[in-house]
Amino acid sequence: NAGVTQTPKFQVLKTGQSMTLQCAQDMNHEYMSWYRQDPGMGLRLIHYSVGAGITDQGEVPNGYNVSRSTTEDFPLRLLSAAPSQTSVYFCASRPSGGARNSPLHFGNGTRLTVT
């Protein structure tokens, strides 16, 4: 009964380093998305995907890349980390197609610090 799994839970990077935040879901959900949440703020949409091979930008896509080669996985890549990317990152998924109003299922987040 894993749901949405995010790894790692915590990460510290130096400015300019790259890394990939992993997200996997075992519910066969077509839709997946990434959010960032800064202290005291709501969640902001970074990228989303409506199915394997299809991705699109959200509200704050700059500095982040995504790909969706399988239904289960939706990794988020930081190519050159900046202190402004210090945040908590959440991955979410939900069924797509006819279940467009279905709620999102969230992972427990990755806390990223860029020094």
Place this chain on the structure above:
Amino acid sequence: LAKTTQPISMDSYEGQEVNITCSHNNIATNDYITWYQQFPSQGPRFIIQGYKTKVTNEVASLFIPADRKSSTLSLPRVSLSDTAVYYCLVGDSSGGYQKVTFGTGTKLQVIP
């Protein structure tokens, strides 16, 4: 995209009923209203969803007036464990429900 407005914060004593109102004046005909709850250091979790009138589950009730321009989340007899941030979302039917965006939510503090 229908924007939502909700209070930034609320305080309540244990055992009281809490009502959090969200306004969404530009809601589209096909949009549903969804509420999420977020505890510190966790991802949001779905609480309740509705389209019109009243919806009730084991956690909360959702009241939606006929014009659907607002909705009220009602939490009966809150406990300390209900301290969390509550988000009201309105689906973007015009965008195929793809860009699901969150506001800043309402921070509920339950006081002993």
